[in-house]
Amino acid sequence: MPVLTLADLQVRLGGTLRGDGGTLIRGAASLDRADGDQIAFLVSAKYLAQARASRAGVLIIPESLNETLPQACLAVANPHAAFARAVALLHPEPGLPVGVHPTAVVAEDADVHAEARVGPHVCIGAGARVGARSLIHAGGVIGPGAIVGEDCLLHPRVTVQHACVVGDRAVLHSGCVIGSDGFGLAWEAEPEGGHWLKVPQIGRVVIGNDVEIGANTCIDRGALDDTVIEDGVKLDNLIHIAHNCRIGRHTAIAACVGMAGSTSIGAYCQISGAAMISGHIAIADKVTISGGSVVAKNLRAPGVYTSVMPLMPHEDWLRNAAHLRHLDALAGRLKALESRINDLDKDDAE
Amino acid sequence: MPVLTLADLQVRLGGTLRGDGGTLIRGAASLDRADGDQIAFLVSAKYLAQARASRAGVLIIPESLNETLPQACLAVANPHAAFARAVALLHPEPGLPVGVHPTAVVAEDADVHAEARVGPHVCIGAGARVGARSLIHAGGVIGPGAIVGEDCLLHPRVTVQHACVVGDRAVLHSGCVIGSDGFGLAWEAEPEGGHWLKVPQIGRVVIGNDVEIGANTCIDRGALDDTVIEDGVKLDNLIHIAHNCRIGRHTAIAACVGMAGSTSIGAYCQISGAAMISGHIAIADKVTISGGSVVAKNLRAPGVYTSVMPLMPHEDWLRNAAHLRHLDALAGRLKALESRINDLDKDDAE
Amino acid sequence: MPVLTLADLQVRLGGTLRGDGGTLIRGAASLDRADGDQIAFLVSAKYLAQARASRAGVLIIPESLNETLPQACLAVANPHAAFARAVALLHPEPGLPVGVHPTAVVAEDADVHAEARVGPHVCIGAGARVGARSLIHAGGVIGPGAIVGEDCLLHPRVTVQHACVVGDRAVLHSGCVIGSDGFGLAWEAEPEGGHWLKVPQIGRVVIGNDVEIGANTCIDRGALDDTVIEDGVKLDNLIHIAHNCRIGRHTAIAACVGMAGSTSIGAYCQISGAAMISGHIAIADKVTISGGSVVAKNLRAPGVYTSVMPLMPHEDWLRNAAHLRHLDALAGRLKALESRINDLDKDDAE
Numbered sequence A, B, C: 001m002p003v004l005t006l007a008d009l010q011v012r013l014g015g016t017l018r019g020d021g022g023t024l025i026r027g028a029a030s031l032d033r034a035d036g037d038q039i040a041f042l043v044s045a046k047y048l049a050q051a052r053a054s055r056a057g058v059l060i061i062p063e064s065l066n067e068t069l070p071q072a073c074l075a076v077a078n079p080h081a082a083f084a085r086a087v088a089l090l091h092p093e094p095g096l097p098v099g100v101h102p103t104a105v106v107a108e109d110a111d112v113h114a115e116a117r118v119g120p121h122v123c124i125g126a127g128a129r130v131g132a133r134s135l136i137h138a139g140g141v142i143g144p145g146a147i148v149g150e151d152c153l154l155h156p157r158v159t160v161q162h163a164c165v166v167g168d169r170a171v172l173h174s175g176c177v178i179g180s181d182g183f184g185l186a187w188e189a190e191p192e193g194g195h196w197l198k199v200p201q202i203g204r205v206v207i208g209n210d211v212e213i214g215a216n217t218c219i220d221r222g223a224l225d226d227t228v229i230e231d232g233v234k235l236d237n238l239i240h241i242a243h244n245c246r247i248g249r250h251t252a253i254a255a256c257v258g259m260a261g262s263t264s265i266g267a268y269c270q271i272s273g274a275a276m277i278s279g280h281i282a283i284a285d286k287v288t289i290s291g292g293s294v295v296a297k298n299l300r301a302p303g304v305y306t307s308v309m310p311l312m313p314h315e316d317w318l319r320n321a322a323h324l325r326h327l328d329a330l331a332g333r334l335k336a337l338e339s340r341i342n343d344l345d346k347d348d349a350e
Helices: A006-013 A045-053 A079-090 A314-349 B006-013 B045-053 B079-090 B314-349 C006-013 C045-053 C079-090 C314-349
Strands: A016-018 A038-041 A058-062 A072-076 A177-180 A185-188 A195-198 A205-207 A218-220 A227-229 A287-289 A303-306 B016-018 B038-041 B058-062 B072-076 B177-180 B185-188 B195-198 B205-207 B218-220 B227-229 B287-289 B303-306 C016-018 C038-041 C058-062 C072-076 C177-180 C185-188 C195-198 C205-207 C218-220 C227-229 C287-289 C303-306
Touching: A006 A016, A006 A072, A006 A079, A038 A079, A045 A058, A058 A079, A072 A079, A079 C185, A079 C195, A177 A205, A185 B079, A195 B079, A205 A218, A218 A227, A303 B314, A314 B314, A314 C303, A314 C314, B006 B016, B006 B072, B006 B079, B038 B079, B045 B058, B058 B079, B072 B079, B177 B205, B185 C079, B195 C079, B205 B218, B218 B227, B303 C314, B314 C314, C006 C016, C006 C072, C006 C079, C038 C079, C045 C058, C058 C079, C072 C079, C177 C205, C205 C218, C218 C227
Parallel strands: A038 A058, A058 A072, A177 A218, A205 A227, A287 A303, B038 B058, B058 B072, B177 B218, B205 B227, B287 B303, C038 C058, C058 C072, C177 C218, C205 C227, C287 C303
Antiparallel strands: A016 A072, A185 A195, B016 B072, B185 B195, C016 C072, C185 C195
16 A cells, blocks of 8 residues: 655645645545544535544645644645545555456457556457556456557456447446447237347447446447447446437436436436436436436426425325325316305305 | 348348349448448338438338439338348347357356357356357356257356256347346344345246347346246346246336336336336236336236326425325315315305 | 255254155245145145145145145244245255366465365455355456455356455355445536546445345445445345445345445335435334335334335326426415415305
């Protein structure tokens, strides 16, 4: 594990030193758990009491904080981001030696950069390309003609299927699948019923730079054109992105979200967990979708959208939900009452 | 890539030629993106303007279309299906050489057909069988006694667990798991709480012919009897099928659907994305479930069923959803009003 | 396959013999399908008619059952649990020979117990530990410094990432991922928009004893502290557990559930399929969540909670759901009517 002084850290992260720049830092931790040789952070004065009680040797604090703290501090504009950078310096990911593990199977005409790191039981297909400093952990499969950019990190058991493109600095988590077939079916009617005919999916998945894709997330290749994930998109675990979707730059999507075919999401959106997005719709930039919501129509304006039934004790739910099947009738009865009361009022006035 | 003439294509697909049968076709594309050596298609006259503007060299059109188009055309009864077949001819899937890759581990008594194709790091267990022309891509695991039929395509990193059966012409996508244990638990009470005891799952998964199973989809083996997927079923990505379910022939299920134990779905159903289906229920043939719906009871009649809270701007949702916790009270107030107004009416009448 | 007499079984499981202890048992099956050399079970007198019609040679029955059955019987306090144990004796899981398969890649300083069983193409990282009698099937990846306890069963293609801990007697199903990165992002604003910065995730996943984890389920490592799964927890397939969650002992979670970051669930809870649980909340012991429900707030009391829109024929849904966007207005109209009718009443009374 690397050891840094607070002064080293300031050189790398910027910000203003408050306290002893020689303080040694051997790791990062939360305010509650940090020890004297660890660094923690707070984002605002809200956490002052917790910070004062922390045994952390060093704190990253917001530069707007005027209070004095017992710890050596680095004051920065964005403590969360500075802390993220500090953690990366103090806790490097487990790596692999440069080169190709002898158990990996690499096609003769694959172009694996001399500085790439290819782990055990990896398989790289004909004509595939892996860029400089990229690391492919055990069991990864890079299909024929696929491209993985530079400085990528592929965790164990990632599949990038044929002809798909992954940009630079991607992080692909274990079990994710890039370029599975879209769910393309043509119905063939027959006298006694009919059957589905598979429509071969010949588009690609094209992923920009600085994209992260979660564990067991699946991104289908386009039917004819491509499925596109733009720069800086962050996808969590167990997400389904169907064929021909487009996700705009710097949009973040939480776990268990499903996105049906040919839908586009704008830039800077935030889709919370388990939201389900229908096919063939367009969502504008800067839209936020609440967790568990179902989006079935175009959303043209930025803003927060929700479609969730509120949680209730089950007995209450039984009583309340029963009326949902008769809401139209209930609204009709209300209207009828309004009209009767208008008549009564009129009668009274006469 | 194969090159075909339009006349070649007509021989394979049937239909009527309109224009030059010698036109060369090197690939398929969408109307918008096709070039002069590519084929595109339209399903109806609705796309006529787009077709006229397309640079595609060849079009597959509905035979009912009377309009003349600038391109060489193949007129057929079902353009979507014909196009699917054309794509398959023009864009064959990347294959593997016939035989077993030297890094694959195949049990001595496994029966792998001489014309099968077994990729790198595949593992085939004792007594397993792989049929003619089936292709198992890198990292696939076929458990002891499992059967994979003929002409199957198993994408990288598929698991078919022990004793499970996959029919002919299956397409199994990367990361899918056939035959994981069902979630079978017996509660053992104890003075201070209790614990769950695992119920071993000794049924199989039995999959018919012409089935497609999406990436990272999981189908659990039966507890005692089998989980059954009938012929022609199409499953998208990230679907969960619990133990002892049965899915009727030619039913299509979109991504992120969950199906709890011992439920049966009829033939020719369409289950849209993220629908959740409870255990121990039966769904009739030709039922359609809307995306995101929760099905918790038997559905005996064909038709479309929905259970989705509509999406709203979050501020509207806050205002509206609050009343859902008091819907029963609201209905009660309405009833009380009706009764009071009846009394008033009576008073007026007296 | 082992063959047991009913008397053998009684020695192992306890209970009272009713009938011939010498009856041979070669397997377990359901009441409907069992043959004369198979054992089946019933949990209550409700299944008496089915039991009488069963061809099973042996039945496990509740000790409270007074009726005489044609089969040899073992009467026990908890028939479901006793049957589970009988199945385990009669149908052992397919195993592997003791030792490390020659195609496995095991780091020199990894500590793999001499009685462990390591399958083909498994990869075990530096400093990792695998306990006695644990079985790691084909394609499993155990990261550097990770610990797998004793008597564990890892099905094919499981990932346990670096430094994570799995207790004794765990069952991990195919494709599950233990220790993927949490979805930790810091926003860095820029004049023209901004981007997400990855926050390295340096916590672990720590899993207790007797835990089962379903196929393709993902458990993220903690951001700084650990994600904790306590003893006896049972997780079904395709579940997402985010960073820093804690799941209390003997809680069972059905398939397709998502759990956002830093949420804790108590002991003895039951979370039904596809429930979605927000981040940073706490759920008490002995809470049951209905399938498909969204939990977005703390639940401090045991009980059953639900948030599901009821399923309707689509035409009904269209009519009813339209009012949900105007429920607040509808409630307002009701209130106005109440006030008007009060005035009318008063007028009448004057």
